[in-house]
Amino acid sequence: MVSAxxxxxxxxxxxxxxxxxxxxxxxxxxxxxxxxxxxxDVARLAHAINDAKDKVRFCERCFxxxxxxxCPICADDxxxxxxxxxxEESRDIVAxxxxxxxxxxxxxxxxxxxxxxxxxxxQLKIRELLTRIDAEGITEVILCTNPNTEGEVTxxxxxxxxxxxxxxxxxxxxxxxxxxxxxxxxxxxxxRALEGRRPVDDG
Amino acid sequence: MIVEHLELIDIRNYxxxxxxxxxxxxxxxxDNGHGKTNLAEALAYLATLSSFRGVPSDALVRLGADxxxxxxxxxxxxxxxxxxxxxxxxxxxxxxxVNRQRLPRVRDLLGTMRVTVxxxxxxxxVKGGPGDRRRFLDDTLxxxxxxxxxxxxxxxxxxxxxxxxxxxxxxxxxxxxxxxITLDVWDSKLSDVGGRLAHARATLVDRLGPMVQQAxxxxxxxxxxxxxxxxxxxxxxxxxxxxxHARDHDMRRGVTSVGPHRDDLTVVIDQMPSxxxxxxxEQRTLALSLRLAAHRLVTERTDSAPVLVLDDVLSELDxxxxxxxxxxxxxxxxxxxxATDVPGRVDxxxxxxxxxLA
Ligand SMILES: Nc1ncnc2c1ncn2[C@@H]1O[C@H](COP(=O)(O)OP(=O)(O)OP(=O)(O)O)[C@@H](O)[C@H]1O
Ligand SMILES: [Mg+2]
Ligand SMILES: [Zn+2]
Numbered sequence: 001m002v003s004a005x006x007x008x009x010x011x012x013x014x015x016x017x018x019x020x021x022x023x024x025x026x027x028x029x030x031x032x033x034x035x036x037x038x039x040x041d042v043a044r045l046a047h048a049i050n051d052a053k054d055k056v057r058f059c060e061r062c063f064x065x066x067x068x069x070x071c072p073i074c075a076d077d078x079x080x081x082x083x084x085x086x087x088e089e090s091r092d093i094v095a096x097x098x099x100x101x102x103x104x105x106x107x108x109x110x111x112x113x114x115x116x117x118x119x120x121x122x123q124l125k126i127r128e129l130l131t132r133i134d135a136e137g138i139t140e141v142i143l144c145t146n147p148n149t150e151g152e153v154t155x156x157x158x159x160x161x162x163x164x165x166x167x168x169x170x171x172x173x174x175x176x177x178x179x180x181x182x183x184x185x186x187x188x189x190x191x192r193a194l195e196g197r198r199p200v201d202d203g
Numbered sequence: 204m205i206v207e208h209l210e211l212i213d214i215r216n217y218x219x220x221x222x223x224x225x226x227x228x229x230x231x232x233x234d235n236g237h238g239k240t241n242l243a244e245a246l247a248y249l250a251t252l253s254s255f256r257g258v259p260s261d262a263l264v265r266l267g268a269d270x271x272x273x274x275x276x277x278x279x280x281x282x283x284x285x286x287x288x289x290x291x292x293x294x295x296x297x298x299x300x301v302n303r304q305r306l307p308r309v310r311d312l313l314g315t316m317r318v319t320v321x322x323x324x325x326x327x328x329v330k331g332g333p334g335d336r337r338r339f340l341d342d343t344l345x346x347x348x349x350x351x352x353x354x355x356x357x358x359x360x361x362x363x364x365x366x367x368x369x370x371x372x373x374x375x376x377x378x379x380x381x382x383x384i385t386l387d388v389w390d391s392k393l394s395d396v397g398g399r400l401a402h403a404r405a406t407l408v409d410r411l412g413p414m415v416q417q418a419x420x421x422x423x424x425x426x427x428x429x430x431x432x433x434x435x436x437x438x439x440x441x442x443x444x445x446x447x448h449a450r451d452h453d454m455r456r457g458v459t460s461v462g463p464h465r466d467d468l469t470v471v472i473d474q475m476p477s478x479x480x481x482x483x484x485e486q487r488t489l490a491l492s493l494r495l496a497a498h499r500l501v502t503e504r505t506d507s508a509p510v511l512v513l514d515d516v517l518s519e520l521d522x523x524x525x526x527x528x529x530x531x532x533x534x535x536x537x538x539x540x541x542a543t544d545v546p547g548r549v550d551x552x553x554x555x556x557x558x559x560l561a
Contacts, residue, residue: 023295023296024294025292025294025295025296026295026296113385113388114364115364115365115367115368115371116363116364116367120368120371120381120385121381121384121385122381149357149360149361149364149392150364152392153364153388153389153392156388156391156392157384157385157388160384160387160388161384
């Protein structure tokens with residue numbers, strides 16, 4: 001395809017356009033915004049990205065963001081190791097922690113099943129979850145994926161994988177806005193949803 | 204609900220134009236190609252957030268402009284006024300405001316303003332493919348209750364997701380144990396939302412049947428028998444079972460062969476399928492009857508008449524039927540576009556020439 005922009009500008013637009021939620025128009029707008037900024041501002045942004053990428057990694061156990069091998073929650077031995085709450089992203093942990101309702105550990109899938117975006121069960125940290133069950137003596141798994149199409153389907157998939165293992169598998173109660181994301185739910189609603197979780201019926 | 208004021212900025216062939224609309228029947232006169240359908244389309248866009256011509260919203264922005272604005276003041280039956288604004292940006296995100304407050308999502312506007320459009324294109328409901336008839340049913344459902352918009356979008360999305368799984372299963376040799384469960388859960392989701400949509404459509408078809416017959420008799424003045432049917436062969440066994448039966452076939456083809464996205468509406472006129480057997484005039488009257496029945500149903504159920512736009516439909520009818528149509532409309536605001544004078548009672552007349560009020 002012939003591009004109207006010189007190669008460095010086009011590369012920048014292409015890279016920005018790969019970010020979630022940024023379409024071609026937004027990518028173009030952000031690119032030209034960046035080009036207009038003073039060099040120092042651009043350097044600061046580039047540094048922040050690199051620094052975060054260097055210093056932050058994923059927890060070896062639960063795939064939450066961590067600075068060391070384990071995230072602060074996995075490193076805290078007062079947390080109940082027998083209950084695990086499965087979420088799509090680290091930011092969902094922040095939302096759930098705000099409720100103060102949950103004292104167990106987490107497992108971050110790093111996404112939800114979304115074939116259109118090339119994400120199937122293999123691309124998620126599902127195998128890693130299954131290996132944690134025996135290793136950590138987990139007896140209850142709470143499925144806290146988002147209450148939207150992809151989150152629901154992922155929860156169903158996990159339930160099918162987990163139920164034969166003889167665990168208690170529950171789904172966060174509805175009452176959350178349908179089609180929404182956990183991160184936007186207020187802590188009261190989210191706390192109630194967590195308390196009112198229901199066993200998943202055998203599908 | 205009525206529209207009191209409609210302003211178009213860089214919409215289709217309008218640079219800027221303001222229409223003051225009043226209760227009753229307004230006729231918009233203009234020669235071919237001067238902007239009558241464009242006006243109807245803009246009005247309906249605020250109600251449905253899509254073009255009734257079935258084109259993306261970019262097409263509504265005036266050629267050469269980056270964005271266009273449709274702005275309307277509406278007054279509901281309690282006398283409350285609201286200002287509705289939609290900003291359409293070519294290749295970008297559209298924005299919607301109500302009373303100067305931006306709505307978080309554009310689709311949150313649905314239900315605020317209600318418009319029914321009769322257009323010569325409605326003929327596709329009778330003559331077109333199953334997709335045209337499903338669209339008629341779904342549009343009517345959304346006009347009855349906004350929640351059906353989310354359900355219809357979710358069904359579309361789940362079908363696309365399932366098709367993607369089917370295609371990838373064909374091309375790669377991934378672990379089949381997992382693939383089975385992956386398809387099971389997508390099937391289960393599709394049968395859940397798809398089942399709800401199909402149930403709503405079937406109920407709607409049952410309600411519309413006698414109303415379409417009545418509408419046809421009102422328009423044609425004949426004792427014609429009309430029967431509607433919702434065709435969804437999978438409903439005997441349930442969608443989950445039907446999807447399971449179809450799985451091998453679907454995996455070979457890489458598409459989902461059963462479900463609400465394949466269903467159809469049949470319209471039978473005097474024992475004959477209308478799509479293949481009815482005359483041109485009968486088909487045209489049927490299309491009008493379907494719209495009129497849906498408009499009456501929405502008016503009855505929501506207890507308030509949507510604004511009715513008749514885009515150039517009168518000129519296609521003989522004088523008898525045109526008059527009958529006007530006589531049988533529920534009370535409410537009506538906008539009629541036409542290139543020639545309109546029979547019947549007209550409260551106001553507006554003339555447009557080349558995207559400008561004359
Ligand atoms: N995006 C656009 N920008 C500028 N002009 C446009 C755009 N889209 C359509 N037009 C022009 O708008 C004109 C009026 O179209 P419209 O369909 O409203 O005519 P009409 O009055 O309904 O005519 P008819 O009586 O033939 O149905 C057309 O001639 C077309 O060229
Ligand atoms: Mg026209
Ligand atoms: Zn951890």
